[in-house]
Amino acid sequence: xxxxxxxxxxxxxxxxxxxxxxxxxxxxxxxxxxxxxxQPRRVVRALDEVSFxxxxxxxxxxxxxxxxxxxxxxxxxxxxxxxxxxxxxxxGKRMDLAAHNDATVRRxxxxxxxxxxxxxxxxxxxxxxxxxxxxxxxxxxxRKEMRDMVAELMVEVGLSPRDAQKYPHQFSGxxxxxxxxxxxxxxxxxxxxxxxxxxxxxxxxxxxxxxxMRRLQEEYGLTYLFISHNLTVVDHMSDDVGVMYLGRxxxxxxTEALFDAPRHPYTQLLIQTVPSxxxxxxxxxxxxxxxxxxxxxxxxxAFNPRCPFANNRCRVERPEATALPGGGMVACHAVxxxxx
Amino acid sequence: MTTSLLDIRNLSVELAHAAPLKVLDGINLHLAPGEILxxxxxxxxxxxxxxxxxxxxxxxxxxxxxxxxxxxxxxxDTLPEAQMQRLRGKDIAMIFQDPLTALNPVFTVGQQLxxxxxxHLPLDQAAARARAADLLREVGIPSAEERLENYPHEFSGGxxxxxxxxxxxxxxxxxxxADEPTTALDVSIQAQIIALLxxxxxxxxxxxxxxxxxxxxxxxxxxxxAVLYAGRLAEVGPVRxxxxxxxxxxxxxxxxxxxxxxxxxxxxxxIPGTMPRVDALPPGCAFAARCPFVMEHCKTxxxxxxxxxxxxxxxxxLEEGQ
Numbered sequence: 014x015x016x017x018x019x020x021x022x023x024x025x026x027x028x029x030x031x032x033x034x035x036x037x038x039x040x041x042x043x044x045x046x047x048x049x050x051x052q053p054r055r056v057v058r059a060l061d062e063v064s065f066x067x068x069x070x071x072x073x074x075x076x077x078x079x080x081x082x083x084x085x086x087x088x089x090x091x092x093x094x095x096x097x098x099x100x101x102x103x104x105g106k107r108m109d110l111a112a113h114n115d116a117t118v119r120r121x122x123x124x125x126x127x128x129x130x131x132x133x134x135x136x137x138x139x140x141x142x143x144x145x146x147x148x149x150x151x152x153x154x155x156r157k158e159m160r161d162m163v164a165e166l167m168v169e170v171g172l173s174p175r176d177a178q179k180y181p182h183q184f185s186g187x188x189x190x191x192x193x194x195x196x197x198x199x200x201x202x203x204x205x206x207x208x209x210x211x212x213x214x215x216x217x218x219x220x221x222x223x224x225x226m227r228r229l230q231e232e233y234g235l236t237y238l239f240i241s242h243n244l245t246v247v248d249h250m251s252d253d254v255g256v257m258y259l260g261r262x263x264x265x266x267x268t269e270a271l272f273d274a275p276r277h278p279y280t281q282l283l284i285q286t287v288p289s290x291x292x293x294x295x296x297x298x299x300x301x302x303x304x305x306x307x308x309x310x311x312x313x314x315a316f317n318p319r320c321p322f323a324n325n326r327c328r329v330e331r332p333e334a335t336a337l338p339g340g341g342m343v344a345c346h347a348v349x350x351x352x353x
Numbered sequence: 354m355t356t357s358l359l360d361i362r363n364l365s366v367e368l369a370h371a372a373p374l375k376v377l378d379g380i381n382l383h384l385a386p387g388e389i390l391x392x393x394x395x396x397x398x399x400x401x402x403x404x405x406x407x408x409x410x411x412x413x414x415x416x417x418x419x420x421x422x423x424x425x426x427x428x429x430d431t432l433p434e435a436q437m438q439r440l441r442g443k444d445i446a447m448i449f450q451d452p453l454t455a456l457n458p459v460f461t462v463g464q465q466l467x468x469x470x471x472x473h474l475p476l477d478q479a480a481a482r483a484r485a486a487d488l489l490r491e492v493g494i495p496s497a498e499e500r501l502e503n504y505p506h507e508f509s510g511g512x513x514x515x516x517x518x519x520x521x522x523x524x525x526x527x528x529x530x531a532d533e534p535t536t537a538l539d540v541s542i543q544a545q546i547i548a549l550l551x552x553x554x555x556x557x558x559x560x561x562x563x564x565x566x567x568x569x570x571x572x573x574x575x576x577x578x579a580v581l582y583a584g585r586l587a588e589v590g591p592v593r594x595x596x597x598x599x600x601x602x603x604x605x606x607x608x609x610x611x612x613x614x615x616x617x618x619x620x621x622x623x624i625p626g627t628m629p630r631v632d633a634l635p636p637g638c639a640f641a642a643r644c645p646f647v648m649e650h651c652k653t654x655x656x657x658x659x660x661x662x663x664x665x666x667x668x669x670x671l672e673e674g675q
Contacts, residue, residue, distance in 0.1 A: 078539035079510075185627055186396075215395040215566060220610035220621040227620065242540060249612035249621065272614050286544035288569025290611065293593050294576075303509050303542060 027066035027102075028236050029090070029204060034099035036060040036085050040308065057307050059085040061260040062099065064334070067253075069203075072230070072237040074251030074268070076244055076283065078304050081257040083240045087208045090238065091124040103204070120150050123202040127209035129189030133181040139192050140177040143167070146199040166195040170225060187218035194225065204236045211246060223250060244287045248272055253341070256280045259307055259315040262334070266341035276343040278320045278353070314346065322347040357383040357423070358560050359407065359528055364420035366402055366584075369413065374631045376402050376415065377584045381658065386527070389554055389561045391575035391592065393568060395628055398581040400564045404530045406430075407562070408447055409437055424528070443473045446521035450533040452513035455520075456505040462489075462516050463501030466523060473524035488519040493549060511542035518549065522557075532564045547574050568611055572596055580604050583628050583639035586658050590665030600667040602644045638670065646671055 041047060041054040060082045067073045077083050088094040090101060092108075101108040103118055123146075126132040133142055143163045146152070153159035164174035170191040181189055190210060197205055210226070211219040223246065229235060239250050247254055248268060255265040256277065264277040275281045302319035305311055314332050317323040327346050334342040335349045347353045359382075366377035377399045384390045394400050405411045407422055409430065422430040429440065441447075449455045457465055466485035470476060476484060482501070489497035492515040505513060514534060521529055531550065535543040551574050554561050563575055571578050572592060579589040580601065588601040599605045606624040626643040635641055641651040651670050658666040659673060 078541065187627070216568070217395065217607055217610045217624045218627070220612075220623040223612070224620050224623055244540070245612040245614055248614045249616070249618065269615075269617075282541060284614070286541050287614065288544070288547070288567060288573050290568055290572045290596055290608065290613065293572045293596060301545075303511055304539065306509075 026068055028069040028104055029067040029238070030102040031066070031086075031090070032064050032100045032102075033062040034060055034064070034086070034089060034101060035062055035097050036082075036089055036094065037097045055308060058260050058310070059307065060089065060096070063257075063260075063262045064099075065255055065262065065265055067204075067236055067238065069236055070230070070234050071252040072239050072250055074247035074254040075238065075240045075257060076242060076247050076254065077257035078242060080259070080304060080307050082260040083242075083257055084208055085260075086257075087124065087206050087238065087240055091122060091206050092119065093124075116150060120146075120200045121203045122206065123197040123200060123204070124206040124208065125190075125193050125197050125210045127212050129186060129193050129213065130181075132193050133189060133196075135181050138178055138180055139163075139167075139184075142181075143177065143192065143196045143199055146196065150200050152200065162199070163195075166199055169198070169229070170195045171221075185218075186214055187222060190214060190222050191225065194222075194229070198229065198233070201233075202235070204238070206238045206240075208240045209242065210239075212241065212243065219246070226250070244272075244283060245289075256283065259305065259310050261315060261344065262342075263316070263345070264341070264343045266337060266343075267339065270337075270339050270341065276337065276348050276353075277316075277345050278322055278347065279316050282319075314344075320347075322353050324352075356385055358386045358388075358425055359384040359562070360421075360423040361403075361407070362421045362423070364403070364406060364422065365418045366399075366406055366411065367416055367418040368631065369416060370632075373418065375418075375584055375634065376631055377406065379657075380420070380581075380586055382579055382586070382589065384528070384560050384562065386560055387554065387558050388577065389551065389563055389575045391571035391578040392562060392564045392581060393566065393571050393578060394581035395566065397583075397628060397631070399584040400566075400581055401532055402584075403581070404447070404532050404562060404564050407530060408441060408445060410447075442469065442526075443524035444526055445528045445530065446524060446526040448514075448517055448521050448529060448531040448534045450536050452510065452517045452537070453505065455517050456513065458505055461502055461504055462508070466501070466516075466520060469520055469523040485519075485523075488522055489516070491522070491553070492516070492519045493545075494519075510538055511545060514538060514542075514546055515549065518546075518553070522553070526559060528560045528562070530562045530564070533566070534563070535570060536565070536567070543570070550574065568596070568608060580607070583634060584631065585639055586666070586668055587640070588665065588667045588669075589658065590663070594663060594665050600661070600665060600672060601640075601669050602646055602671070603640045606643075638668075 036059050038057045038059055040057050042052055075083050089096045108118055140163050143166055144159050147159050147162055153162055163177050167174050167177055172191055211222050241247050251268050254268050254271045255262050258279050264280045275284055311318050313328045313330055317327040332344045332346045334344045336342055361380055361382040364377055364380040368374040368376050392400050392403060406417055421428055463485055467481045470481045470484050485501055486497045489500055494500055494515055535546050547570060575592050578592050578595050580587045582603050588595060588604045599608055609622040624643050629639055637653045638651045638656050641647050656668045656670050658668040660666045
């Protein structure tokens with residue numbers, strides 16, 4: 014059985030549904046080099062047949078290390094990049110670059126980026142940045158109404174309406190991220206893609222931004238895709254959590270199940286190595302090995318070189334998703350065979 | 354204290370300005386041989402400046418405006434630059450956050466290691482080369498001998514940080530200042546590097562000042578921790594005491610704000626407001642404006658770090674029963 018659905022939730026209810034989504038990047042050397050030195054084309058599979066569904070008003074967290082395809086997935090969903098294969102559906106409708114030209118989908122799907130220093134135009138006042146979606150979707154009938162709406166959004170994210178006249182450099186990192194959230198909210202979206210929204214922030218500021226995002230979710234009934242490399246943050250924010258490794262989704266479970274009883278050996282490793290306040294004086298004996306290069310992924314299961322449970326089958330055959338009894342999936346031969 | 358390897362006494366650092374701004378204000382820290390001291394705080398709290406001051410790597414407009422830095426019984430903040438340069442990289446080494454910028458991209462790892470080793474130790478080329486390979490093995494790089502011929506870009510992020518650590522070990526230092534050594538790395542690699550640092554500290558009897566913003570890293574690696582706030586010391590003490598029973602309201606707020614796995618809080622406790630800017634420090638306690646226990650006295654009088662019976666020092670008027 015494949016995990017084209019999250020079995021716990023009937024697919025009809027999902028707001029966002031992704032089926033076997035893939036994205037390949039051609040990283041070949043220039044053709045002249047290839048011809049002269051007889052080098053082959055090279056392709057990176059940044060995203061490899063990833064499937065999941067998100068129910069309305071819920072949060073799907075995605076964790077994984079650099080290069081695992083988290084951000085590629087976010088960009089495909091936000092319509093900033095076209096997938097090479099598979100389908101994305103939003104409220105049952107096909108969503109691809111063409112659909113992103115459809116203003117209703119574009120308005121409904123917004124994104125908050127990691128670096129608030131890079132995601133705001135430094136030469137635009139906050140009012141211009143936050144007001145831009147209002148203008149683009151004709152949500153304000155005149156300039157005065159736009160100003161009022163921007164002022165309202167500023168208050169909503171915990172800033173003062175007067176701040177709208179200022180420029181990004183006049184704000185701290187946390188305040189800038191609030192502005193980025195205000196801009197994402199301006200078009201009254203239903204689905205917010207958050208790519209490492211607090212990774213650039215200090216813990217005390219992070220707490221405030223996470224609380225804000227939670228409150229807004231309740232207030233506006235938002236659905237989140239919450240991407241982070243920080244497991245504690247994902248645990249705090251998500252209803253379900255997916256774990257990615259080298260472009261594949263290796264495990265997807267309801268948050269509590271995933272953290273209480275992780276099934277995939279990689280998930281177990283990740284949870285073990287989270288630096289935690291409860292492990293005082295015990296630098297955890299970490300698993301050896303590193304994330305392999307996506308340019309040259311191992312055959313079979315991509316995790317096999319680091320996996321303590323790997324056998325011959327794992328080295329040649331790629332594991333497919335197995336549905337878990339409590340809902341969710343895991344892609345691991347060892348789990349499927351009952352070895353772990 | 355005579356047993357300290359590093360003793361920072363009342364250190365102040367200023368940002369030269371029409372009215373000089375205090376970036377660090379009266380920091381007292383000491384470090385015993387073989388100890389790992391964590392320095393934690395938010396961006397701009399003065400963590401990195403503390404490390405740079407010990408190494409005397411500060412450039413204008415930053416300058417030390419007061420206090421003393423003692424290393425192994427010698428006062429080093431007044432040493433002539435030539436002598437300081439001999440100390441730097443030899444007895445006191447530094448590890449930076451980004452391993453890609455800490456290594457020279459146009460030389461092989463072997464060339465950089467051998468040059469550093471010969472700078473500090475009286476070894477010939479062949480002996481230095483053997484030493485370089487030993488160091489790479491010690492930091493856990495497989496096939497060390499061949500890897501000497503590789504350039505920094507041929508290593509992964511985690512391996513590159515291991516090379517940087519090997520480079521820091523080249524002069525047989527007794528003190529390493531590690532400024533956010535794992536911030537640029539992935540979680541599973543971060544755990545490896547922290548474990549390596551702890552292991553090296555134990556096996557070599559070195560001391561480490563570990564500067565980080567990550568309380569989790571502090572918990573796992575450090576013996577003692579110093580919490581900085583707005584250029585001042587808020588709390589310092591053994592890790593277990595500070596993390597499990599923090600005394601300073603800032604430390605309490607900071608620890609509460611960290612999400613924990615399985616906590617299932619609806620809302621994270623947050624500290625209202627932001628850290629005051631260096632040009633807008635209040636006359637009293639720097640944390641007064643955000644403190645839930647603030648008293649009138651706090652707004653006008655600055656608390657000094659006072660030792661408690663359990664060995665923790667806390668700079669807070671609540672501790673003094675004011």
